[in-house]
Amino acid sequence: MMLDAHPTHPDIDFEMWGKLNDVIIEHHDSPGAVIPVLRLCQDIVGYLPVELIDYIARGLNLPRSQVFGVATFYSFFSLEPKGRHNIKVCTGTACYVKGIQSVVDTVSRTYDVEEEGTTEDRRFSLSAIRCLGACGLAPVVVVNEDIYGDVKADEIIEIVEKYE
Amino acid sequence: MNKARTQLMICGGTGCHSTGSVKVMDALNEEIKKQGLSDEVKVIETGCNGFCAVGPVMLVQPEGIFYQKLKVEHIPELVEEHFLKGRPVKKHFYVEPASKETIPEMDEIPFFSNQLCWVMRNKGIIDPTKIDEYIARDGYFGAAKALNEMEPENIVEEMLTSGMRGRGGAGFPTGMKWKFAANSVNDTKYVLCNADEGDPGAFMDRSILEADPHAVIEGMVIAAKAINATKGYVYCRSEYPLAIERLEIALKQARDYGLLGDDILESGFSFDIEIYQGAGAFVCGEETALMRSIEGKRGMPRPRPPFPAVKGLWNKPTILNNVETFANVPQIMINGGSWYASVGTENSKGTKVFALSGDVCNIGLVEVPMGTPLRKIIYDIGGGIPNKRKFKAVQLGGPSGGCVPEEYIDTVVDYEELQKVGAIMGSGGAIVMDDRTCMVDMARFFMEFVQDESCGKCTPCREGTRRLLEILEKICDGKGEEGDIEKLEKLSTVIKEASLCGLGQTAPNPVLSTLQYFRHEYEAHIKEKKCHAKVCTGLLEFYVNPELCKKCGLCYKACPSDAITWKKKEVAVIDREKCIECKNCFDKCKFNSIF
Numbered sequence: 001m002m003l004d005a006h007p008t009h010p011d012i013d014f015e016m017w018g019k020l021n022d023v024i025i026e027h028h029d030s031p032g033a034v035i036p037v038l039r040l041c042q043d044i045v046g047y048l049p050v051e052l053i054d055y056i057a058r059g060l061n062l063p064r065s066q067v068f069g070v071a072t073f074y075s076f077f078s079l080e081p082k083g084r085h086n087i088k089v090c091t092g093t094a095c096y097v098k099g100i101q102s103v104v105d106t107v108s109r110t111y112d113v114e115e116e117g118t119t120e121d122r123r124f125s126l127s128a129i130r131c132l133g134a135c136g137l138a139p140v141v142v143v144n145e146d147i148y149g150d151v152k153a154d155e156i157i158e159i160v161e162k163y164e
Numbered sequence: 165m166n167k168a169r170t171q172l173m174i175c176g177g178t179g180c181h182s183t184g185s186v187k188v189m190d191a192l193n194e195e196i197k198k199q200g201l202s203d204e205v206k207v208i209e210t211g212c213n214g215f216c217a218v219g220p221v222m223l224v225q226p227e228g229i230f231y232q233k234l235k236v237e238h239i240p241e242l243v244e245e246h247f248l249k250g251r252p253v254k255k256h257f258y259v260e261p262a263s264k265e266t267i268p269e270m271d272e273i274p275f276f277s278n279q280l281c282w283v284m285r286n287k288g289i290i291d292p293t294k295i296d297e298y299i300a301r302d303g304y305f306g307a308a309k310a311l312n313e314m315e316p317e318n319i320v321e322e323m324l325t326s327g328m329r330g331r332g333g334a335g336f337p338t339g340m341k342w343k344f345a346a347n348s349v350n351d352t353k354y355v356l357c358n359a360d361e362g363d364p365g366a367f368m369d370r371s372i373l374e375a376d377p378h379a380v381i382e383g384m385v386i387a388a389k390a391i392n393a394t395k396g397y398v399y400c401r402s403e404y405p406l407a408i409e410r411l412e413i414a415l416k417q418a419r420d421y422g423l424l425g426d427d428i429l430e431s432g433f434s435f436d437i438e439i440y441q442g443a444g445a446f447v448c449g450e451e452t453a454l455m456r457s458i459e460g461k462r463g464m465p466r467p468r469p470p471f472p473a474v475k476g477l478w479n480k481p482t483i484l485n486n487v488e489t490f491a492n493v494p495q496i497m498i499n500g501g502s503w504y505a506s507v508g509t510e511n512s513k514g515t516k517v518f519a520l521s522g523d524v525c526n527i528g529l530v531e532v533p534m535g536t537p538l539r540k541i542i543y544d545i546g547g548g549i550p551n552k553r554k555f556k557a558v559q560l561g562g563p564s565g566g567c568v569p570e571e572y573i574d575t576v577v578d579y580e581e582l583q584k585v586g587a588i589m590g591s592g593g594a595i596v597m598d599d600r601t602c603m604v605d606m607a608r609f610f611m612e613f614v615q616d617e618s619c620g621k622c623t624p625c626r627e628g629t630r631r632l633l634e635i636l637e638k639i640c641d642g643k644g645e646e647g648d649i650e651k652l653e654k655l656s657t658v659i660k661e662a663s664l665c666g667l668g669q670t671a672p673n674p675v676l677s678t679l680q681y682f683r684h685e686y687e688a689h690i691k692e693k694k695c696h697a698k699v700c701t702g703l704l705e706f707y708v709n710p711e712l713c714k715k716c717g718l719c720y721k722a723c724p725s726d727a728i729t730w731k732k733k734e735v736a737v738i739d740r741e742k743c744i745e746c747k748n749c750f751d752k753c754k755f756n757s758i759f
Contacts, residue, residue: 031459031460031478032458032459032460033460034460034461035441035443035457035460036441038443039402039441039443066461069461069462070460070461070462073445073462073463073619074442074443074444074445074463075443075444075445076402076442076443076444077443091364092364092365093364093365093521093522093559093562093593093595093609093610094364094365094521094522094527094595096364096609097522097523097595097597097601098522098523099751102746102747102748102751105746106724106746106748109724109744109746110724129403130362130364130403130444130446130613130617131362131363131364131365131366131367131403132178132403133178133361133366133367133370133371133403133404133519134178134179134182134216134367135216135365135367135519135521135522135527135595136179136216136217136219136521136527136528137179137182137183137216138521138522138527140182147178147181147182148182149182149183153746153748153751154722154748154752
């Protein structure tokens, strides 16, 4: 299968386009491949710029509306660039009961970042996730891949400051 | 395999991983080598042990001694004392919160001894990445029996006799579901496993997949034989990377052993399973939405009928069962449906796994026979409420469920009994709340969740939950008006009746159940403008009570906005102008002097 010439995008370099093409070609014929393809592409680029979504739609031979619809439906996909470090706060019931909200508020206030937003310098993204299933550790914060349990509002800044 | 005199079963579940079990395991291996015990003592990483609150945990076999909260620095002493000199180390034993008694043996700890583990029978005993260990515990015997000795009708019959009902929440009889699908004529059928455990506060499916993935695979193989399906999917949420990893290993091993794929166990029956990762949408726990999602579309439910047993994934007959449901199946095949039905109440059979969390001493996974009173789960197994606080309610069933207050705490675990008190069995999340929880705020929390997760397809759910949330936010903000409670009730009824899928039909439940038992809290918020639990900041004014203030300065240090002035040996003062109502001072004060 042939792919169209890819568009240019400041956040996607030559090597990334190569990997993206591989993903699209591999899944071209399998039905229901949109979600896995979007996931793999997001893993490569870090997020899903609209230009990339268009490119994927052409590659999978699907209407742009369908691919865009899927990308915006699922919370796993982000159309905005993410920060270097992703602060994920668990907002499941157990964490909520144990006071995650004041942890979220402290981070928001200190770095001037909204939930689901990214700081101006792209250092941190703050996202709320729906229950990690680690309720024994509530309240839980995950920075990149590191899990922190029993986090208090006055400890959170010290934790995230370790991530430049 | 060379025999070791002692085996150290260290928990490798998500909970213990994040409290450092991997490092502890490395330290154990290193120390054992150093002490020259490598041939005698073996370290084995198991799946989730269930007692997440005291992780990392380790069970010493065959003695049955249970160690908790292990840290790398404890290891040299522990190995030398216990495994070289034979003196178990008391300071790492479990301590019963109420009596302060130390209990060395796992079987003696009330958290474990009050449970009946059928689904979780292999937790902490086998290494989930080794199929041989599963087989040694009668693994795949049920599948062998079903494939070689039983006809599809017999399998369905056995499931009907067992009285097993779906563990995903709705409680539909599993045997009936299989019967419908078995009766649908089609050359392609699917078996799906719902591992999209979306209810916040529920983590039993994650633990089952992490601790005993083969049980789920085996259950799916048996289901496939019953309905004559050739292909299966496990739809797992992407928040569970460890579960996915273990499942991938298990699937590969099952294929290598001829327990999955073509001509399984030379029975002529073929079936294979693929993992499909979800992408973060609560509504995909609904069966028709989940199927849409596997088809690569937006996960939106569609009206039923046609039911999935007739037209499901890619319009082919499909059954969808929850992880816990499938994990029960192999044992039913081995021991028979009537064995399973011998435990439980009249209409709810077998056991149920609960994820106990929130304001309770022993947080973790709990498996109890149907018919167990909630009080036993919370007090005997859960160890009661920490810090001598008062029990207020237990929330069951997540955003579709309800709260059970103190007066109904003797209600037993049973689909119908729980429904009678306004809660549901749900998937098994049980979040205990003490007297510091505001029930209006809790309703607002769940409404925010469902509003965010509503797929937007049908109006009652999309718009109705938004309006409910607005009213609740207004009340929590101190702007509630007369008539708001009635509006909540009316709107809730409409949403329940008019919504398309289970998400919308149950979305108002948290509001209705809190209104049923804690109406006075709503009234206090609206009429007196007071939040007695001191949660809703819109209704709180922070000031220091000089009579109670111990002049310690903790509040001063906690304040992020310099609103508190304090000097040594002086009472702290809060400047209301600068106060941002973050509650840090309130949380920090040990003498309840801040309001």
